[in-house]
Amino acid sequence: MRQGLRRALPMALAGVLLAGCGAAHHVVGQPSPGAGEPVDVAPDAFPITGASDTGVDQLARNALDDLNTFWTDAYPEFFGDDFTPLQNGYFSVDSTAIDDSAYPATGIGCADSPAEPDEVADNAYYDTSCDLIVYDRALLEELSSDYGRFLGPVVMAHEFGHAIQARFGFAANGRSIQDETQADCFAGAWTGWVRQGKAEHVSLRTPELDDVIRGFLLLRDDVGTNPNDSQAHGSYFDRVSAFYEGFDGGVGACRDDFGEDRLFTAASFQGGDVATGGNAPVEQIDSWVRTTLPEFWTGVFPSAYGKDFTAPAVKTFDGTAPDCAGVRNRDLGYCAHDRTVYLDETDLAEPAYEQIGDFALTTAMSLPYSLAVRDEAGLSTDDGAATRSAVCLTGWYEAQWFNGAFTSSTDGAVISPGDIDEAVQFLLEYGVRPEVFPNTSASGFELVGAFRTGFLQGGDACDLSK
Numbered sequence: 001m002r003q004g005l006r007r008a009l010p011m012a013l014a015g016v017l018l019a020g021c022g023a024a025h026h027v028v029g030q031p032s033p034g035a036g037e038p039v040d041v042a043p044d045a046f047p048i049t050g051a052s053d054t055g056v057d058q059l060a061r062n063a064l065d066d067l068n069t070f071w072t073d074a075y076p077e078f079f080g081d082d083f084t085p086l087q088n089g090y091f092s093v094d095s096t097a098i099d100d101s102a103y104p105a106t107g108i109g110c111a112d113s114p115a116e117p118d119e120v121a122d123n124a125y126y127d128t129s130c131d132l133i134v135y136d137r138a139l140l141e142e143l144s145s146d147y148g149r150f151l152g153p154v155v156m157a158h159e160f161g162h163a164i165q166a167r168f169g170f171a172a173n174g175r176s177i178q179d180e181t182q183a184d185c186f187a188g189a190w191t192g193w194v195r196q197g198k199a200e201h202v203s204l205r206t207p208e209l210d211d212v213i214r215g216f217l218l219l220r221d222d223v224g225t226n227p228n229d230s231q232a233h234g235s236y237f238d239r240v241s242a243f244y245e246g247f248d249g250g251v252g253a254c255r256d257d258f259g260e261d262r263l264f265t266a267a268s269f270q271g272g273d274v275a276t277g278g279n280a281p282v283e284q285i286d287s288w289v290r291t292t293l294p295e296f297w298t299g300v301f302p303s304a305y306g307k308d309f310t311a312p313a314v315k316t317f318d319g320t321a322p323d324c325a326g327v328r329n330r331d332l333g334y335c336a337h338d339r340t341v342y343l344d345e346t347d348l349a350e351p352a353y354e355q356i357g358d359f360a361l362t363t364a365m366s367l368p369y370s371l372a373v374r375d376e377a378g379l380s381t382d383d384g385a386a387t388r389s390a391v392c393l394t395g396w397y398e399a400q401w402f403n404g405a406f407t408s409s410t411d412g413a414v415i416s417p418g419d420i421d422e423a424v425q426f427l428l429e430y431g432v433r434p435e436v437f438p439n440t441s442a443s444g445f446e447l448v449g450a451f452r453t454g455f456l457q458g459g460d461a462c463d464l465s466k
Contacts, residue, residue, distance in 0.1 A: 005257035011395065013038035037368075038203045040067045050102040050117070051092040056141045056152065062201035063153035064090055064133070069200065070190050078251045079168050087131035088168035095121035096138045109135045124155050133159045139444075143215065150208050151215040153194075154187050161186030179231040181242035181264075184234075185254035188246025195247075201422045204388040206462075209445035214428055216240050223278070224269035224416035235266040241452050265402065268328055277357065278416025282350070285358040287412055289365045290314055296397055297373055302389075304464060305377055312372040313340040319347060326382055331435040332364055334371035334381060341368040347435070352426055353409050359398070359415075359422035364430070366394040370445045375463060384440040385463060388450045393429065395454025398423055402455075420455070424448050 012084035040058055043051065046065045051057040068085060075083035091108040098117045101288060102109075110130035124135035133156070140152045161183030166334035171178040191212070194204045208422035220236040221229075233239065246254050269278065280288070294311035301309035312334070322342055331348035334341050343349055352360040371381045380386045400406065401415045428444040431435050433460050442450075453461050 002158055016036075023206065024262075028327045035120065038062065038199065038201050041201050042401035047202070048090045048092050049104070050099070050108075052094065052137065054137065056058045056144065057092050057282060057418070059149060059202070060090075060092065060135065060137070060140070060156055061151055062125065062194070063156045064160070066194070066199040066201050066286055067157055067190060070198075071160070074189075074251045075167070079204065081167075081173060086133065088127075088366070089132055091117075091120075091134040091381070092137050093117045093120045093134065094138050097106060108132075117460050119466060124159055126166070126272045128162070128166055131166065133163065134161070143329050147215040147337060148208055148211040150202075150204055151212050152214075153202055154191060154212055157187035157190040158183045160190075160260070171258075171260075175232075175260075176230055177234050177238070177264060177266065178260070178262065179259055181235040181262075182254055182258040183284045184239050185246035185258065186251065188243035189249075189251045189254055190246075192247040192250065195307075205446070210428065210432075211444050212265065212452065213240055213243075213424075213448055215447055216243065217421075217425065220421065221266060223421065224273065225266065225417075226268045227264050229268040233420065234264060237424055237452075237455075240424060242454070243450055244449055257405070265417075265420045269417055276294045277359040278418055279353075280352050280413070282361065283415075285353075285361055286365075287363050288410045291409050292401075293366060293369050293397065294398055295406065295409055300459065301373070301376070304459070308371065309373075309376060310339070312369065313338070314343070314369070315340055316343050316345045316349065318345055319436060329435070330438065331430075331433070334368040334369050334375065336375050339372065339375075341372055342406060348430065352430060356425045357418065357422040359419035360397055360426040360430075362419075363394055363423045366397050367431075370394055370397070374464070379464070387437045387440040387442060389448070389463040391431070391447050391450040392454035393452040393459065393464075394423070395456075396459050397454075399455045399458070423451060426450070427451055 041061050043061070046061050048057060048061055051061065071083045075081065088110045091103070093108060095118065100117060103117055107116050108120060109127065113127065113129035118132050120136045122136055124133070124139070126133050135155065137424065140155070144152060162179070164186060165179060165183065191204065193199065194202055195206070197203070198365040216239050217236055219233065220239055221233050223235070225232060227234070234242070245257060274312050298311065321330050321333070321344065322335065324337055327333035327335045328340050328343070331344040332342060348364060349361055352364055367390050370393035371386060373393060374386055374389060375381050394405045400422065402420065404414050407414060427447045431447045432444045
């Protein structure tokens with residue numbers, strides 16, 4: 001959070017934001033297994049130059065073969081032409097022990113654009129000059145120990161997305177962030193296809209999607225990076241949102257929703273943001289949230305329900321939750337009995353602020369407040385539907401921060417680069433804990449999806465109808 005003004009968008013009961021734009025063709029990543037009985041592709045049936053007989057290369061081969069199958073069907077349907085396989089294939093490099101003899105004279109490139117194998121260290125990329133994909137298997141192996149195996153196939157799918165762009169055209173405006181997030185979208189579309197059980201060689205269990213989304217945190221640009229940079233890939237939210245768009249909407253959404261007007265949350269730091277990382281002091285953000293939550297809901301609630309909104313009280317506690325049904329043994333919650341939102345300063349607010357940032361605290365306060373909104377509307381507050389709705393409503397509320405809607409009531413305070421990323425991090429780290437949401441089996445992937453829906457589409461998409 002910072003002082004100052006950024007672009008403002010209208011606050012409305014329906015959709016408030018879109019997203020989009022990109023270029024550049026490099027990303028790092030890692031992998032995760034799936035349900036079912038996938039069949040390995042034989043090395044001679046799908047050659048990868050320099051590949052080993054290790055599991056990481058086999059998984060990459062399996063994913064790439066399935067990607068060829070996916071795009072052989074999808075490309076004609078969505079782009080009106082036959083899919084042409086990559087002209088110069090695929091290359092694997094172990095950056096910790098490079099064997100130059102495993103590669104032709106052109107290295108990991110082609111005659112028109114030769115490249116040394118060590119150029120792929122800690123990376124994976126699609127080479128537009130040679131129409132090939134190369135990856136560092138040492139990187140994929142390392143990352144797999146932290147995030148499971150399926151992020152590696154997602155990295156392959158992202159790079160394959162650039163190969164698809166090379167066939168129908170990269171962003172006309174040349175923006176890296178537009179091409180990169182569209183490639184994330186293509187990766188999401190393929191992942192959704194895999195999740196439907198349509199792939200022959202890889203499979204995916206729904207819980208593994210949490211690891212994939214967590215892994216995107218490593219792939220985002222540094223907070224405060226210029227979104228117009230020639231290598232910009234997008235913020236955490238930008239990249240995750242693009243992946244969701246493909247996962248939910250398929251290739252058609254990726255083709256149609258990444259034009260020049262796509263809005264991104266990535267932004268450059270301004271003034272004092274560099275020193276503070278964009279974080280306001282905890283007392284300041286607490287005051288701003290206590291001011292803006294009732295301001296926002298008092299403004300929009302009457303148009304939805306035809307009556308005024310009565311704001312709940314907001315109280316904090318230290319370690320021991322109040323004796324109220326639905327709040328006991330919780331780190332945050334809404335008590336309908338006394339219409340009070342409760343938040344544990346010791347076990348939740350302070351560590352979330354310190355570990356993630358000020359918008360983690362904003363998110364923590366908004367979640368139970370959104371349950372109070374549902375209670376005021378006569379809706380459930382203690383089931384899975386209520387949880388997903390509260391997360392969605394929190395996305396809607398935080399979109400207003402992005403819009404610059406609260407400057408007059410917060411002495412000009414506006415959102416900082418990385419704030420929306422912090423909301424996603426909070427949901428993945430804390431939202432899945434029973435101390436936060438005990439009455440839902442929603443995964444982190446589902447919670448982030450609900451937040452994204454509210455942020456992009458507004459309150460009408462947040463299940464507020466009786």
